[in-house]
Amino acid sequence: MTDAHPSGDKRFKLLDASMKRYQFQPDALIEVLHKAQDLFGHLDHDLLLYIARNLKLPPSRVYGVATFYHLFSFTPKGEHTCLLCLGTACYVKGAAKLQATLEKQWDLKLGDTRSDGKMSLLGARCVGACGLAPVAVLDGKVSGNLNPEALLQLVKGWDGDGTR
Amino acid sequence: MNSITLTIDGKLISAPGDQTILEAARENDIHIPTLCNLEGISAVGACRVCLVEVSGSNRLAPSCLTKVAEGMQVQTATDRLREYRKMIVELLFAERNHICSVCVANGNCELQDLAVTVGMDHVRYEYQYPSCSVDVTHKEFGVDHNRCILCTRCVRVCDEVEGAHTWDVSGRGMQSRVITDLNQPWGTATSCTSCGKCVQACPTGALFRQGSTVAEMKKDRELLDFLMTAREKKQWIG
Numbered sequence: 001m002t003d004a005h006p007s008g009d010k011r012f013k014l015l016d017a018s019m020k021r022y023q024f025q026p027d028a029l030i031e032v033l034h035k036a037q038d039l040f041g042h043l044d045h046d047l048l049l050y051i052a053r054n055l056k057l058p059p060s061r062v063y064g065v066a067t068f069y070h071l072f073s074f075t076p077k078g079e080h081t082c083l084l085c086l087g088t089a090c091y092v093k094g095a096a097k098l099q100a101t102l103e104k105q106w107d108l109k110l111g112d113t114r115s116d117g118k119m120s121l122l123g124a125r126c127v128g129a130c131g132l133a134p135v136a137v138l139d140g141k142v143s144g145n146l147n148p149e150a151l152l153q154l155v156k157g158w159d160g161d162g163t164r
Numbered sequence: 165m166n167s168i169t170l171t172i173d174g175k176l177i178s179a180p181g182d183q184t185i186l187e188a189a190r191e192n193d194i195h196i197p198t199l200c201n202l203e204g205i206s207a208v209g210a211c212r213v214c215l216v217e218v219s220g221s222n223r224l225a226p227s228c229l230t231k232v233a234e235g236m237q238v239q240t241a242t243d244r245l246r247e248y249r250k251m252i253v254e255l256l257f258a259e260r261n262h263i264c265s266v267c268v269a270n271g272n273c274e275l276q277d278l279a280v281t282v283g284m285d286h287v288r289y290e291y292q293y294p295s296c297s298v299d300v301t302h303k304e305f306g307v308d309h310n311r312c313i314l315c316t317r318c319v320r321v322c323d324e325v326e327g328a329h330t331w332d333v334s335g336r337g338m339q340s341r342v343i344t345d346l347n348q349p350w351g352t353a354t355s356c357t358s359c360g361k362c363v364q365a366c367p368t369g370a371l372f373r374q375g376s377t378v379a380e381m382k383k384d385r386e387l388l389d390f391l392m393t394a395r396e397k398k399q400w401i402g
Contacts, residue, residue, distance in 0.1 A: 045346050058323075058355060059345045060332035067334040067347075 005050060011039045012050070019054050026055050033066055042073045070124065078113045078120040080158045083137040087126030090134040094147070098134055099123070101148040106159070119158050170236040185227035185238055186214055196240050197249060197281055199274060200315035201228045202365055204388035205324050211315055213249055213278065216240045224248070250282045258289040259338075260296060261310040262368070268308075268381035269369030275313060276368075294338065301351030305363050305373055307342070312370035314340055318362035325388060330356040342370075361388060 005012035018035040022028030032055065036047055043066055052062040066072045082102060086095050099110055102121055106114055113120040129135045132144025138154055146154075168181045172189050179188035184207070189196050199211035209226035216227045219237035227240070239245070256262070256275060264270045296309035316333060319342065323329040330353050334343045344353035363371040364387050372381045394400050 048346055058329035058332070060330060060334075060343055060355075063343060063346045064332035064334045068336050 014039055015050075016054075019051075024055055026057050029055060029057065029062065029065055030069075033062075033072060037072055042076050044074065075113065076117070078117050080119045080139055080155070081122060081137075082119065082139075082155060083122045083124055083127070084110070085125075085127045085129070085133070085135040085137075086123045087130065087133075089126075089130035093133040095134045097148055098136065098146060098151055101152065102155070105152060119155075168232050168234050168236075170232050170234070170238065172238045173240055179232050181232065183232050185216060185225070185230050185232055185236075188232050189227065189238075189240060194240060196227050197278055198228060199278060199313070199367060200317060202317050202321070202385065202388060204390075204392035205317065205320040205365070208316060208320070211313070212252055215245060215248060217242055217245060246282065250284055253279050253282050253284050254287045254289055256313050257284070257287050258291050260292070260294060260312060263310075266378055267311060267369040268372045268376045268378060269311070269383070270379040272379070272382045273369060274367035292338070296341075299350050300374060301349035302356070302358070302374075303351065304358055305350070305360060305371060307344075307350060307371055308369060309341055310370075311368045312342055313368060314342065315367060316342075317365040317367065318342060318371060321361045321365040321388060325391060326357060326359050326361050328355050328357050328359075331362060361391075364388065 004016070015032070015036055019028070019032055022031060029051070032051055033043065036051060037043055040047060048062050048066060049059055051057075052059045055062075066074075084090075084095055084099055084102070086099070103109060106119060106121065108114045108121055110121055110123045124137075127135055127137060127142070129142060129144060132142070134146050135142060135144045136146055136151060137143075143151075143154055166181050167178050169176065169178050170188070171177065172185070172192065172194050175192065175194065177188055177192050179191070186196055186198065186201065196214050196216065199213045200209075201207055201211075201214065207228040209229045212226065214227045215224040216230075217239040218225050218230070219239075224245070227238075253275070257279070262275065264273070264276055267273065270276070296312075298306065298308045298310070300306040314333065319331040319333060322331045330344050331342055334341055334347055344350045345355055350356065360373070363373060364384050366383065369381055390400075390402060
C-alpha cells in the first residue's frame with residue numbers, strides 16, 4: 001500500500017505504521033501530523049509531501065492544515081525548548097518579564113531557536129493551567145508560579161556543559 | 165421538492181424547499197450583495213456580505229447557506245445590515261493593499277463594485293499595509309497577494325471544478341495567504357493544470373493573466389456556471 005520512503009530512515013517506518021493504524025484515511029491528517037512532529041521534531045516539505053501522498057490528499061491542503069495550528073513547527077527546534085504561556089492570566093502575572101529575561105539571557109527573540117541549536121523560546125496563548133500562572137513548559141514539563149529568578153534557575157543547565 | 169412560502173422584504177415568495185434564501189431572492193429580483201459566492205461552486209459563507217435578518221432570530225444569517233423555511237420572514241436591506249456590509253467592505257480594504265488606480269482589475273472588480281454599492285466613501289479603520297508578495301513564476305498567470313480578500317473562490321473552483329486542488333489557504337488571521345501546493349512558487353506547482361479557472365473566478369485583481377496592465381483584466385465569471393451546467397445537466401448554454 002505504501003511506498004517506503006527512499007531515504008530508508010527508520011522514523012518513516014514508524015510514521016507508516018501510524019498511518020496504517022488510521023487506514024490511511026484523509027481525516028486522520030492532524031493525528032498523523034502530530035505523530036510526524038513527534039518523530040522528526042519538525043515538519044519539512046519532504047515530510048509533508050510524503051504524508052500528502054500516503055493519505056491521498058492534495059499537498060496544499062496538508063500545508064494549509066499544518067500552518068493553521070501553532071503547535072506544528074517547520075524549522076528544527078533546539079535541544080531544549082521553553083514554551084512561555086502568554087495568555088491573559090499569565091500575562092497579568094508577569095509573563096512579559098519572564099520573556100524579557102530569557103530573551104536577554106539567551107540573546108534571541110520569542111519564536112526563535114538560538115543559532116547554536118541549544119534552545120528554542122516559544123510562546124503560546126494559554127496552555128490551560130491558569131491557576132499556576134505564570135506558566136512555562138520546559139522540555140514538555142509544566143512549571144508554574146514562576147518569577148524570573150526561579151525560571152533562570154530551572155534552565156540553568158541548558159546553556160553549556162551541564163545536563164538538566 | 166415541496167414548495168415553501170416565505171416573505172422577503174415584505175414580498176410573498178414561493179420557493180422550492182431546498183433553495184437558499186439567496187437563490188430564492190435572486191429568482192424574485194431581490195438583490196442581496198455577495199462576494200465569496202459564485203454560481204457553479206459550493207457556498208462557504210466566508211465574506212458575510214450576504215447576511216440577512218430573519219424574524220424570530222436575533223442572529224444574522226448568511227443567505228447563501230441558510231435554507232428557506234415555511235413562513236420565514238426575511239429582511240435583506242435594513243439600516244443595520246447596510247451598516248454592517250459597509251463595515252465589512254471597509255475592513256477588507258484596510259486588511260490588504262487595495263490600490264484600485266494601479267490594479268489590473270480596476271473597473272472589473274467585484275470588491276470595487278461592492279464598495280460603490282454599499283456606499284463606502286472612506287475607510288474608518290487603520291490600513292494595515294501588510295507586506296505581500298507578487299508571484300509571476302507561472303508561465304501564463306500571476307498572483308498578487310496585495311489584492312487577495314481570501315474569499316477562497318480559487319480554492320473551491322480548483323478543487324470542485326478542475327479537480328486539481330492546487331490552491332489552499334495557509335496560516336491564520338493576518339498571516340493567511342492563498343498558496344499553491346506546498347507554498348511554493350506557482351510555476352513550480354506540479355498539480356496545477358494551468359486551466360485558468362481560478363483566474364476567472366477571482367473577484368479582484370489577485371489572480372490575473374500575465375501581460376495585463378491597469379484595468380485590463382476582464383474576467384469571465386459565467387464560465388464556471390457554463391462548465392458546471394454542461395457537466396451536470398449536459399446542456400451547453402453559452
